[in-house]
Amino acid sequence: MELHIISTGQVWVDPGGPFGLVPESLWKRHHTVNDRHLLPMELNCLLIKSEGQNILVDNGLGDKLNEKTKRQWNLEYPQGTLNENLANLGLKPEDIDIVLDTHLHADHCGGNTTLIDGSVIPSFPNAEYWVQSIEWGDAMNPDARTSSTYLADNYVPIWEAGQFRFLVGDARVTKDVQCVVTPGHTRGHQCILIEGGKRPMLYVADLASFAIHFQRSAWVTAFDVEPLETIRTKSKWQDWALDNHALLFFEHDPTMRVGELVKDGDGRLQILAIEDYQSKI
Ligand SMILES: [Zn+2]
Numbered sequence: 001m002e003l004h005i006i007s008t009g010q011v012w013v014d015p016g017g018p019f020g021l022v023p024e025s026l027w028k029r030h031h032t033v034n035d036r037h038l039l040p041m042e043l044n045c046l047l048i049k050s051e052g053q054n055i056l057v058d059n060g061l062g063d064k065l066n067e068k069t070k071r072q073w074n075l076e077y078p079q080g081t082l083n084e085n086l087a088n089l090g091l092k093p094e095d096i097d098i099v100l101d102t103h104l105h106a107d108h109c110g111g112n113t114t115l116i117d118g119s120v121i122p123s124f125p126n127a128e129y130w131v132q133s134i135e136w137g138d139a140m141n142p143d144a145r146t147s148s149t150y151l152a153d154n155y156v157p158i159w160e161a162g163q164f165r166f167l168v169g170d171a172r173v174t175k176d177v178q179c180v181v182t183p184g185h186t187r188g189h190q191c192i193l194i195e196g197g198k199r200p201m202l203y204v205a206d207l208a209s210f211a212i213h214f215q216r217s218a219w220v221t222a223f224d225v226e227p228l229e230t231i232r233t234k235s236k237w238q239d240w241a242l243d244n245h246a247l248l249f250f251e252h253d254p255t256m257r258v259g260e261l262v263k264d265g266d267g268r269l270q271i272l273a274i275e276d277y278q279s280k281i
Pocket of ligand 1: 209
């Protein structure tokens with residue numbers, strides 16, 4: 001098995017999104033805003049090679065944004081685009097066998113599709129795209145809160161091309177890779193559990209957007225549709241991470257891509273950064 005973090009870009013967002021009800025005096029101890037009071041947020045995905053399959057987990061905002069939306073997100077590519085970073089691993093879009101969509105919010109699945117000659121088509125022509133069926137149902141029926149992030153162009157063309165596999169509950173991808181349902185941020189949100197390496201790993205997605213969300217049980221983003229469910233789900237995976245010395249991959253954190261949950265001398269939870277993740281997997 002091989003595993004690589006790949007950047008699909010970086011955005012600058014209002015801190016009210018990731019930190020919701022958390023007072024600024026508290027989150028400011030962990031994160032710094034720029035002179036426009038915006039926080040940097042990464043769009044880091046995973047490329048897993050397992051049993052001869054090239055598996056892409058999430059794919060960022062994609063390349064279909066118009067100039068206005070690009071400006072709203074303040075989208076930049078300090079570490080290159082998704083396709084550039086796949087090419088650095090010797091991969092073309094046609095080489096991706098499976099795309100795992102953790103959920104269908106625009107900053108996670110915008111790269112599912114691409115704009116070619118005025119039509120929106122699947123970015124990965126040979127891939128099967130896996131998503132929870134409950135997530136698909138919610139994305140097809142957005143409400144006043146979710147309609148700005150459930151954008152049909154990111155997933156309807158995949159369905160039209162017959163490339164979706166709709167999951168009902170946890171689902172095994174390969175011997176080492178599994179989708180596990182982790183409701184709260186959305187009802188059909190899933191994390192990706194990777195075993196078979198030296199230590200078990202979890203691609204946390206928006207169960208904890210930043211590392212500090214994983215440490216602080218009550219810290220939940222403004223976008224979570226069922227925040228109390230997020231807290232229950234998080235508590236279960238905090239226990240799992242402690243028991244298994246797991247490596248945790250954070251999709252959006254600007255300062256910690258990989259971390260480990262530990263208890264300090266007073267029994268309080270703490271997240272420690274892991275810089276050289278390749279030597280740990
Ligand atoms: Zn997100």
